[in-house]
Amino acid sequence: MSTNPYLLTSLPNDGSRGYRVEIDEFVEDNAMTNLFLIALSNVQADSLQAVKDDKNNDIPNWLNFYSAASIHGLPTENWNGIQNPALEGYGYCHHGLDTFPIWHRPYMAFYESIVYKEMARVAELYPTDAEKSTYRAAAARFRLPFWDIVMPRNEQSGALDSVWGTPAILAANNVYVKLPEPTSNADGGFDTIPNPLYSFFFPTDSEREEARKVFGRGVLDMHQSLSNVRTVRVPSKDAPDATNDSLLNLAIQRQAGVNATALIQMLNPDYTVGSVGAISRAPKVAINEVRNWAAFANHSGGGQTKVDGRTYPTVSVESFHDGIHNLLGTGGSAWDNDQLNRRKISRNAVGHMGNPTVASYDPIFWLHHNNVERLLCLHQAIYPDKYLDDGLAGEDLVPFLHENGDGSFWKSTDKWIKNYWNSGFAIPGATEPQADFKAIKAELKKYLAETYLWAANNTPHSLKNWPRNLSGSWALYGPSAAPVSASAVHVSALTIESGHAQLVHREVAFAVADPSDKQDASTPIIQDTTVKAAEVLELTNKINKSLVAGALQDLTEDQKPTYQITWNAHVKVRKYAFDGSFNVHLFVGHVKDDQPERYVTKKNEAGFTGVFSTPQDNLPNCSNCVKQRQEDVSIEDTIPLTAFLYNFLTESDRSDTLIPQAQKKTIDNLTPEEVVPFLKENLQWRITDLATNLLNVEQQVGLEILVSHRTYLAPDQGHLLGQYGPFVPHPEITVDRPGGWRYVYPTT
8 A cells, every 4th residue: 555645545443433423412522622623723724834755855735724625726726736637727626517526525535534644643742641542542533523504502592593503613713622732821721722613814925925936836816805814704894804603693593494494305215105185175296206316416407397398406415505605605795994095995795605716714614515425425325326327427536546556536436435334424324234225214214304304394303412511511611611521422323233224312422531540541331222213203293283273284084284285496597697606585575675784694584595606706716617607507496485484374473573564464374375375475585695785687697486385295104204296386476577487578
């Protein structure tokens, strides 16, 4: 095996390698989080400083945070001198392609390996044998965490959406760490450092120029709307170079439920059902074709449902990914002082996550994309026969060099790439499945139902161990952390023993070594609790019973509510019709156009489509982007409306907060007879750029919005996620307005 440090290999595993877990689960492991934060801080430092090769020559550091981020976009350079032979210019971008989720798989593994190697190095710097043992064990079980926007972070306080928000470790400016050599300012062994998960500080202009002169490295020319000092999220017009934590937290609260519904629609395997009943008002449901790989993998269409000869997609993993990028990248118009002319000048201020060429410099990018990788793994486990078409399967995943050392690249057909269990998630499993895939699918339906149905229906959750009790977190509380004898990580996991697949709630406890103790850290203690289908079904029944009257329809003779009419808005728009990323917002009721910066947090916003596209100034950096712009590609997205419509049911107590009393309108149920005229009158849409400038460009962006409904059967023992029927389009809701279905614009 070659010793080339640039080869991408799997992490070493002595049998103790852990799972990739959600960030709040990750933080429960104090020793691993401590080591991770120190290592990540180290790989972010001195981004452009030279390192020594095996001949003691100065060379660029291609194995730090900055260089890993550069692979995704700017600066315009070939990582480690590797040009993508499939492209005529620069860049390795796979956005908008069927290979989108597959290319990001080795990208996550590459970043994970960079951090792991630094963690292993730092572990050896601790002075005592007990500390070395603790941190060696922590490095040995490390896997990259992910961020799931749907997980609850708070106990409910008032509105149901109050449970959501930014994970505490992603919102802290500074964190506590136990350094190998504590500083003189350490408190109880804890020092504070800038949180490497909160922001990344860019190299200075002089450092960038020096690297260009010495090594010929590309210069990171930041777009004028972005801070060139540090990465920020949802910056406000009052503080364009800082993250607006309160606005970000509120934005996540407002959008998490929509994301939960989209996630279920993306993964739910129960798409086929016959007749739903004998009552005449119940629609007949034909068999719905199973979506192909393209419809799952990218946002450029490819679904099977057709209306007037045109295809409509379900939720793709890329459109799901795009929306979260734009949620974090939304900003505002800012005013800078022009001292020379004694006046103020306007400039746009946006978050880095909204620009594909620099999104990867925000540390949250890696946690978000690791969640996209998790969704890919779930899709592969549920649909094991769905993968890249043969014509793309052998494509090189550049610039990720194969471990065989012959200069070739990893391909999507390589087992280490294709086999999802190598990614190491507790769900859908981190060991090669020997069980029947039907059994695995059944267990994963338990997981999806238990984890996401409550959020999709905007009902109180009953998740085990959520929100996490992080009072014992070293990173968050340092010397004030609640004392714990062992860090206990709680996860849902899929176990496979003797060919039997089983969903469990797993607790993994790690003892913390005393620095004065000369003994090795103890072996983790694992406790499993089996999750039974009957328990999950009881949970789904509880969710249905908590829904407001009118949300479910009667189907059987005993008038037991068993089915629902679900509603979606389908959005089609030209990806490169505007200069960079933009959003299409859907509202029900009055829209305050003097507050576009608040659109994503408005209570009457049903959801938005995030169009994640490269600004014109940065296009030369990305050959794939140039090609897609020349081809004038369109993207398609689905915005779930059902749970939002609950608020307008006559029996709901929330409609008063969404539509002023003088304009108050409600619906008795979710049937087309009620919903179609209601939405025709009240559904509105707006387009904004990421700086929340309001744009009246429906014709320019080729916007088309179509609303449809589907029949949904409530969960039962065999279908824990319920069953969906086909789309029934309602073009009459939007057809007569600019941006509506096939709206005919007047000639000029």
